Every structure is written in structure tokens, then in C-alpha cells.
Amino acid sequence: xxxxxxxxxxxxxxxxxxxxxxxxxxxxxxxxxxxxxxxxxxxxxxxxxxxxxxxxxxxxxxxxxxxxxxxxxxxxxxxxxxxxxxxxxxxxxxxxxxxxxxxxxxxxxxxxxxxxxxxxxxxxxxxxxxxxxxxxxxxxxxxxxxxxxxxxxxxxxxxxxxxxxxxxxxxxxxxxxxxxxxxxxxxxxxxxxxxxxxxxxxxxxxxxxxxxxxxxxxxxxxxxxxxxxxxxxxxxxxxxxxxxxxxxxxxxxxxxxxxxxxxxxxxxxxxxxxxxxxxxxxxxxxxxxxxxxxxxxxxxxxxxxxxxxxxxxxxxxxxxxxxxxxxxxxxxxxxxxxxxxxxxxxxxxxxxxxxxxxxxxxxxxxxxxxxxxxxxxxxxxxxxxxxxxxxxxxxxxxxxxxxxxxxxxxxxxxxxxxxxxxxxxxxxxxxxxxxxxxxxxxxxxxxxxxxxxxxxxxxxxxxxxxxxxxxxxxxxxxxxxxxxxxxxxxxxxxxxxxxxxxxxxxxxxxxxxxxxxxxxxxxxxxxxxxxxxxxxxxxxxxxxxxxxxxxxxxxxxxxxxxxxxxxxxxxxxxxxxxxxxxxxxxxxxxxxxxxxxxxxxxxxxxxxxxxxxxxxxxxxxxxxxxxxxxxxxxxxx
Amino acid sequence: xxxxxxxxxxxxxxxxxxxxxxxxxxxxxxxxxxxxxxxxxxxxxxxxxxxxxxxxxxxxxxxxxxxxxxxxxxxxxxxxxxxxxxxxxxxxxxxxxxxxxxxxxxxxxxxxxxxxxxxxxxxxxxxxxxxxx
Numbered sequence: 127x128x129x130x131x132x133x134x135x136x137x138x139x140x141x142x143x144x145x146x147x148x149x150x151x152x153x154x155x156x157x158x159x160x161x162x163x164x165x166x167x168x169x170x171x172x173x174x175x176x177x178x179x180x181x182x183x184x185x186x187x188x189x190x191x192x193x194x195x196x197x198x199x200x201x202x203x204x205x206x207x208x209x210x211x212x213x214x215x216x217x218x219x220x221x222x223x224x225x226x227x228x229x230x231x232x233x234x235x236x237x238x239x240x241x242x243x244x245x246x247x248x249x250x251x252x253x254x255x256x257x258x259x260x261x262x263x264x265x266x267x268x269x270x271x272x273x274x275x276x277x278x279x280x281x282x283x284x285x286x287x288x289x290x291x292x293x294x295x296x297x298x299x300x301x302x303x304x305x306x307x308x309x310x311x312x313x314x315x316x317x318x319x320x321x322x323x324x325x326x327x328x329x330x331x332x333x334x335x336x337x338x339x340x341x342x343x344x345x346x347x348x349x350x351x352x353x354x355x356x357x358x359x360x361x362x363x364x365x366x367x368x369x370x371x372x373x374x375x376x377x378x379x380x381x382x383x384x385x386x387x388x389x390x391x392x393x394x395x396x397x398x399x400x401x402x403x404x405x406x407x408x409x410x411x412x413x414x415x416x417x418x419x420x421x422x423x424x425x426x427x428x429x430x431x432x433x434x435x436x437x438x439x440x441x442x443x444x445x446x447x448x449x450x451x452x453x454x455x456x457x458x459x460x461x462x463x464x465x466x467x468x469x470x471x472x473x474x475x476x477x478x479x480x481x482x483x484x485x486x487x488x489x490x491x492x493x494x495x496x497x498x499x500x501x502x503x504x505x506x507x508x509x510x511x512x513x514x515x516x517x518x519x520x521x522x523x524x525x526x527x528x529x530x531x532x533x534x535x536x537x538x539x540x541x542x543x544x545x546x547x548x549x550x551x552x553x554x555x556x557x558x559x560x561x562x563x564x565x566x567x568x569x570x571x572x573x574x575x576x577x578x579x580x581x582x583x584x585x586x587x588x589x590x591x592x593x594x595x596x597x598x599x600x601x602x603x604x605x606x607x608x609x610x611x612x613x614x615x616x617x618x619x620x621x622x623x624x625x626x627x628x629x630x631x632x633x634x635x636x637x638x639x640x641x642x643x644x645x646x647x648x649x650x651x652x653x654x655x656x657x658x659x660x661x662x663x664x665x666x667x668x669x670x671x672x673x674x675x676x677x678x679x680x681x682x683x684x685x686x687x688x689x690x691x692x693x694x695x696x697x698x699x700x701x702x703x704x705x706x707x708x709x710x711x712x713x714x715x716x717x718x719x720x721x722x723x724x725x726x727x728x729x730x731x732x733x734x735x736x737x738x739x740x741x742x743x744x745x746x747x748x749x750x751x752x753x754x755x756x757x758x759x760x761x762x763x
Numbered sequence: 764x765x766x767x768x769x770x771x772x773x774x775x776x777x778x779x780x781x782x783x784x785x786x787x788x789x790x791x792x793x794x795x796x797x798x799x800x801x802x803x804x805x806x807x808x809x810x811x812x813x814x815x816x817x818x819x820x821x822x823x824x825x826x827x828x829x830x831x832x833x834x835x836x837x838x839x840x841x842x843x844x845x846x847x848x849x850x851x852x853x854x855x856x857x858x859x860x861x862x863x864x865x866x867x868x869x870x871x872x873x874x875x876x877x878x879x880x881x882x883x884x885x886x887x888x889x890x891x892x893x894x895x896x
Contacts, residue, residue: 152849153890160846271865271879294799315793317870550794574794575816594816595840619813619841619851643845 154248160643169644171698173222177202179701179730182454184215184232185439189449191411191431197452198232198239205253206442206452208234209260210304210397214280215443215452216242216263218251229254229265231280242282243267253299256280258306264289266299266311273297275309275324288330300346300392303353310347310356310374316550316574319344321358323374337376346392349374350399350418357385357393357402363549366527369393369404371422380421385414387427390440390506397446403430407506409438411451435460436753437483437503463748465498465513470743472705472725479518484748486531488736490559491539496746497523497559497736499533510542512559521561532578534736535559537586543568543579552576554589554600567607569600580735581626588655590634595621597636599655615658616651624680624735627653628712629688637672637680637693646672648682648693650716667708667718671696673733681733685742688712692724692738701729705745792867796877800868804834804876808862808884813851815840820854820878822864836864838878839891849889860884 159165184197184206197215204227205218213234220227227250229242242263243251254265257277264277273295278286289309299311309324311334321337321344338344340360347358350371357371367389372382385393388407395402395416402414402424414427433439437460439453462481469475483501490497496513510523510533523542524530533544541556554569554577571577571593581590589600597616604610616622616636623646625636634653637646648667652660672680673694683692689711695704704726709719731747738745792798806824818838826832844850861884866876878891 151890152853152887153844153847155848156846157848157850165846296793296798315798316791317793550791574791595842596815617814619815621815621840621842639842639845643842 154246165644168698170223175698175701176222178457180457182457184217184442185453185455187431187433187451187453189430189451191433191451194450196237197234198237200457203442203454205229205251206454207254207256208443208445208450208452209256209280210258210446211260212445212447212450214260216254216256216280218254221245224248227251229263231263231282240282242278242280243286253297253311255299255302255309257302258304264299264302264309266292266297275299275311289326290324290332290334291330298345301348303349304351305353308349308353308374310349312344312347312358314343314345316343318342319360321347321356321372323356335376337374338372338382348392348395350395350422351397352399352418354418355381355422357395359389359392364527365529365547369402371402371416371424373422383422383424385424385427386412388506394444396444396448398448401448402427403441403444403448403451405438405441408504409433409440409506411441413448436462458750460753461750462753464751465496466747466749467515468725468727468745468747470724470745472727475744476515478513478515478746479520481751481753485732486533486734486736487746487748488533488535488734489739489744489746490535491537491740493739493741493744495539495559497533497535497542498748499530510544512542512561521559523557523559523561524565532580532735534579534582536582537584543582543589545576545578550574554579554591568602569607569610569612571598571612580624583627583655584629584631590615590625590627592623592625595623597622597625597634601655613655613658617658621646623674624682626682626684626735628684629686630712633712633716635667635682635684635691635693637674637682641666645696646674646680648672648680648691650691650710650718652716665716665718667691667710667721668693668695668706669721672706673697673704675732681735681737683735683738683742685738686740690742691718692742693721694733695721695723701731703727703729703731703733703747707742792877795869796867797870798867800870801865801879802868802876803863803865804836805861805863806832806834808854808857808860811851811854811858813841813854815842818844818854820864820881822862832874834864834874834876836866836876836878836881838881849887853883853887853889854881857884 181200181202183200186195188194202220203217207216215232217230218227225248226245228245229251231240252266254263262277263280273292275290276286277289296313297311301310311322313320318341320339322334324334343361345359347356355371356374359367359369361367369386369389370382370384389404391405393402393404399418402416404412406412410429410432412427413430415425417423439455443452463484464481465478465487467476484498486499488497498511500511501508512521528546530544530546542559543556545552545554553567555565556568557565577591577593579591591598599613599615620638620640622638625634634651637648639646641647650665673696674680681694691708691710693706695706697704705724706721707724708721711717804822806822809823810821812819820836822834824832863882865879869875881889
């Protein structure tokens with residue numbers, strides 16, 4: 127009965143197709159250059175760094191949120207599912223070197239693990255469920271181009287058996303009914319979601335029964351213990367999640383019932399059928415008293431516990447008896463971020479405000495304010511704020527559940543530009559930097575395409591953006607945003623990112639993997655908005671690589687007088703942030719000096735495009751600091 | 764590289780999962796292509812466009828009555844192929860020759876599709892996945 131939050135892997139795993147037997151295929155294995163000693167060593171270091179920063183340990187909590195133990199080894203877990211008898215846990219663990227993910231079983235009492243599947247390179251197990259007697263595991267993977275559900279013994283012995291061949295993609299398998307007769311899964315994409323149950327009688331030609339379809343995305347259906355109802359979650363257009371319950375019978379007239387008022391997890395049934403658990407947006411674990419006989423009913427959810435840590439861990443799974451809750455605490459321990467300003471020697475010049483879940487700090491053009499993204503632990507919401515550096519006074523810019531990214535100041539400091547995800551699209555918006563006024567859509571790109579803003583021209587007449595490795599110019603005319611059309615300014619076979627204009631508007635610095643695959647360098651091009659870039663005429667600024675962070679920012683930045691370019695150096699041996707600088711001239715011809723290290727900071731630290739002040743004298747970063755483990759907000763039942 | 768969002772709440776995990784890596788792909792494929800609508804296109808490869816955000820191919824297919832149908836086929840980014848055991852030259856060698864492409868067709872039912880497999884003229888088969896599926 128206990129099932130886990132599998133959405134991410136179900137979606138990402140479902141997009142990982144492997145269409146033919148490996149021996150006949152091209153496109154899966156690395157070529158000779160990628161297998162070379164240098165490339166292999168660099169890849170191994172990146173993978174080791176990724177593992178070091180992200181591998182976690184399965185951790186048990188009791189009904190009061192207290193940690194009571196750990197299970198198994200440290201790993202990159204994608205799926206965590208407890209067996210119906212509560213004695214074992216099935217997990218899907220990533221193999222970074224093989225670019226694959228496989229199914230394992232861990233014994234709760236001993237931590238001993240058993241490998242269940244061994245996937246070829248680039249192949250993934252995307253979701254898994256236990257049979258009611260805990261003897262078998264059903265799982266989703268893609269073989270010979272077709273996504274399917276397979277089943278095999280939970281001890282790893284014997285062959286796998288095909289249970290169901292999905293005619294499409296994105297199958298999110300999340301439960302096996304306790305009577306053993308049905309599986310349930312959801313299939314969602316940007317066109318909406320559908321709930322299914324799969325009767326297991328018969329052979330591989332079994333037909334799935336549609337229970338419910340919605341224009342919204344649906345994930346993680348879970349059977350009530352008596353099999354009569356399904357809990358599931360739906361995501362609205364702004365990706366706000368709610369837990370619902372509806373009958374497993376498609377023709378039943380009752381329901382659905384919305385259980386949550388904001389959730390970050392599926393709705394987990396207790397084996398008794400009398401409780402339903404989920405994690406609320408403030409990360410409290412909630413419990414709703416429920417009944418499924420004669421019909422479904424529930425009471426208003428109550429806080430069961432709040433983990434006694436400043437940043438509660440996402441709930442992965444609940445044991446059938448409702449006594450154990452499994453979480454994956456962060457690899458480096460509980461951390462918040464302190465907004466910190468450094469000088470050119472890497473010395474702390476000022477700390478702004480108190481630590482919180484901050485990212486992407488950026489100096490205003492005048493250097494007196496900071497733009498930051500902040501995750502509010504109480505609301506589970508990420509928003510943009512402006513902080514006054516002198517007073518730390520915060521002004522809210524946005525207030526909604528959308529995910530926002532690539533936020534930048536306008537050159538005059540009056541507006542904040544950003545991209546926000548809404549209904550699968552990434553429009554570019556702006557709002558006044560004083561927190562007043564309405565949000566304006568500035569540009570809409572191809573449906574479903576991510577577009578990030580990397581600069582705004584000094585005259586405010588066009589945006590510089592990047593999407594899919596292409597540098598775009600977006601003229602902010604005509605007035606009708608729907609009529610605005612991008613210009614593909616740098617488009618070639620290489621991944622070109624984060625282009626930024628020189629202060630005089632005559633040159634463009636950007637990063638590209640042109641010189642070597644899987645490695646970026648900074649380049650400068652002459653710039654003329656009236657015509658696409660002549661990419662054959664350019665200057666390489668970096669010599670030994672640049673680090674492109676998770677937000678695709680290598681932090682290229684022009685000093686305000688155009689005489690210096692900053693960028694983040696490549697560092698594969700540690701998490702350190704290496705701030706590099708190169709002297710440049712932007713006269714009749716561009717000239718660049720030898721890059722040198724300005725300072726190093728112990729990381730990991732994400733960078734942002736506004737991290738350097740206009741005068742090049744200050745650097746603002748969100749520095750990880752240990753969170754206070756005696757957080758007074760923590761409450762227990 | 765496995766691209767997964769980490770240390771994010773569930774909602775953001777979902778977002779990140781739906782959001783393809785900017786370095787390797789351009790749009791969420793389900794916005795444009797229907798993965799339930801698989802079509803096999805057999806014809807002559809007439810053009811290869813090897814640029815980001817996606818490779819693009821033109822395949823001319825002899826339709827009913829001998830009418831030539833033009834199919835536009837979208838593939839993974841060039842970056843995907845830069846580290847793989849197949850590349851631009853393999854595709855360009857098939858220009859003017861017979862190829863067979865299995866695609867997920869565009870939702871608007873136009874002659875536009877997303878590569879699943881691409882059988883080159885020399886008999887070799889290229890999987891466009893996992894990057895572009």
C-alpha cells in the first residue's frame with residue numbers, strides 16, 4: 127500500500143526511449159572523442175561531484191517527525207516504494223557513469239540490498255510497485271522502442287514477464303491493488319492527464335480502463351485498501367498540486383473529493399483505510415481521517431507532525447501501518463543561503479539580511495539593491511524579491527506558485543524581467559522593481575520552449591535571450607507582445623548560451639561548447655542588432671573552460687566601462703567557485719588579455735548573471751550555511 | 764548526463780522533469796508531438812539542417828498517385844550527436860538516398876514529426892532517444 131513520490135522519474139524516465147537492440151543501433155554509445163582519456167576523466171569528475179553533492183540516504187521518521195534510522199547505502203534515488211509488509215523497500219537508483227537507472231530492493235532491518243534489474247546504457251526503470259504479497263515487483267521501462275510494464279520476482283531471480291505494452295508514453299505506474307487484480311497508472315503530458323486501471327487477468331494484450339481524463343496533469347494514483355477508491359494528485363496551470371480521491375469505478379457518480387489545500391506529495395493511504403497522509407506546502411505532514419464505507423468521506427486534514435528541522439525533507443513514502451515515514455535528507459545536511467557581498471579579493475564585504483532559501487542574487491544597476499529568488503518554507507512558494515542592501519528591507523515582486531527563473535534588472539533599474547512557467551510555456555514578463563503595478567507579458571516564444579533572458583539592451587529596445595543553445599534577440603516592438611518576433615542571432619551546431627552586451631553595445635560575450643564537446647568557453651563577437659552574427663569573427667576569452675551552473679549561468683559580465691570581462695572558471699576537482707577576469711579593449715578592434723583568477727570561494731555556489739556589480743568591485747552570491755537545527759518553528763504532535 | 768532536478772519540492776521536480784535541458788533541447792516535445800501517433804515515413808532524404816536547437820531533415824515520400832509529399836522531421840540537437848557514435852556525416856551520406864524514419868507525428872497532423880528511429884541508406888539504424896523522446 128505504501129507508495130512513493132515518483133512523479134519526477136516517471137516523467138523523465140518516460141522520455142528515455144531506447145528503440146532497438148543495442149547492437150543494431152547508433153546514437154547510444156559514446157564516440158571515440160568522448161571516450162578519450164581527457165573526456166572520460168572530466169566526465170568522471172563531473173559525475174563524482176554530482177554524486178557527492180546529491181546522493182542521499184533513505185531515512186526513517188516516526189509519527190512525530192523524529193529520525194529513527196537509516197536504510198541502505200547512499201545513492202541517487204529516483205523511486206522509493208515500501209513493500210506491503212513493511213519489511214523491504216524497492217528503489218530505483220541512478221548509475222551516472224552508465225546513464226541508466228535500475229531497480230534495487232533494500233531490507234529495512236539489515237540494509238542489505240539486492241539488485242533486481244541491470245539496464246543497458248541510457249536505459250531506465252521509471253517506476254515500480256510491489257505485488258500485494260511482496261513476492262514480485264512490476265516496473266516500467268522501454269525496450270525495443272516501446273514503453274511497457276514488466277514484472278519479475280522481488281528477489282531478482284528469474285526472467286521478467288511482459289504485463290502491458292503502452293501504445294504511447296509517460297506511463298506513471300504507482301500501485302497494485304491489495305486483491306492483486308489491478309494495477310493503476312496515470313499518463314500525463316502538456317495536453318492533460320488520464321487515470322487508468324489495468325485488469326491483470328489475461329495475457330500481454332490486456333486493455334487498460336480509463337477512469338478519468340482531465341485537461342490538468344494527473345500523477346500517482348493509489349488504491350484505497352479496499353480497492354474502491356483512488357487517491358491521486360493533479361497539477362494546475364501554475365503547477366500547484368492538490369490531492370484528490372475518486373472512485374476506481376469509471377461509471378460511479380460520486381466524487382471527486384479534494385483532500386488537500388496545497389500539497390507537495392501524493393496522498394498515501396493507511397492500510398487500515400482510516401487515514402490518508404500527504405505533505406502540505408508548508409512541509410507539514412498532514413493526516414486526514416477517512417472512510418470508504420459505505421461511501422468515501424473525510425475530515426479536515428490535521429497536522430500530524432512537522433519535521434523538527436528548518437527545511438523539512440520531501441516525503442517519499444509511508445509505511446502501511448502509518449508509523450514510519452521515509453524521507454531523503456539533503457546530502458550536505460540542512461542548509462540555508464546567506465546573501466553575501468564579496469570584494470575583489472574574495473573577502474566578505476557585507477552580509478545582507480538573514481539566511482533563507484535564496485538563489486540568484488543580482489545587483490541593481492545603481493548597486494544599492496539586490497534582486498533575489500526566495501523559496502518560502504511556509505508557503506512552498508518561490509518568488510522574486512528586491513532587497514535594499516543598506517537596510518535589508520525586502521520588497522515582494524511576485525506572489526504566486528509559478529516557477530520563475532532568469533530574473534534580471536532593466537538597465538534603468540525600474541523593472542524586473544523574468545521567465546515564469548505557466549501551463550507548460552515560458553513567457554518573459556516584467557514588473558516594476560518597486561513592487562507596484564501589474565505583471566506584463568513581454569514575449570512569448572514557441573509553445574513548450576524554455577527561453578531565458580540573459581540581457582536587456584542599454585536602450586531597452588530588445589532582449590537578449592537563449593533557448594535550446596541558440597542566442598535570440600527579441601525586439602520589444604511592436605507594442606503588442608504577441609506580435610513580437612525573435613531573431614536567431616547566434617545559431618549554429620554548438621550550444622551557445624548567456625550572451626551579454628558590452629556597455630557600448632558593440633560586442634557580445636557568450637559561452638559556447640564550440641571548442642570541445644561537454645566543455646564551455648567564453649567568446650566575444652562583434653554585435654550589430656541589424657544583422658545576424660558573423661560567427662567566424664570572434665575572440666575566445668577563456669582559456670581553460672567556464673563552469674555553466676544548473677541555471678545555465680557561467681556568469682559572463684562586462685565591467686561598466688567595458689574594460690574587463692568576468693566569468694566563472696571551470697573547476698572539476700572541487701565545488702569551488704573560481705571567479706576569473708580578463709582585461710579587454712573595445713576600441714576599433716576587440717582585444718583580450720590573459721584570463722586570471724580573481725578569487726576562489728568554497729562551494730557549491732550557484733552563480734547568477736547579476737552577481738557582479740556594474741563597477742566590477744563587488745560580487746554577490748548566495749552562500750550555503752548550515753541551518754539551525756534548533757529551529758523554533760518545528761513542532762511535533 | 765542524467766538530467767534530474769534535485770533538492771526541490773515535488774512541484775518543482777515535476778517542472779524540472781517537464782522542462783528539457785536548455786543545453787540539449789528546445790521545447791517540451793509533448794507540446795508539439797503526439798507520442799501516441801507513431802508514423803513510419805519511407806522516402807528520399809533531400810535535406811539536412813545541422814543546427815541547434817534541433818537537427819531537421821526533409822524526406823520526400825511518393826504518395827498516392829505519385830504525388831510527392833514533403834515530410835519535415837525533427838531530430839535531437841547537434842550537441843547530442845557530438846558525443847555519440849553517429850554524426851552529421853552519417854546523415855549527409857544518405858542525402859539523395861532512401862531512408863526510413865519512425866516518428867511521433869505533430870499534434871496538428873501536419874507532415875511533421877519527431878524522430879524515434881532513423882534508418883540510414885547504409886542500413887544502419889539511429890536511435891534519437893533518449894535525448895529527443
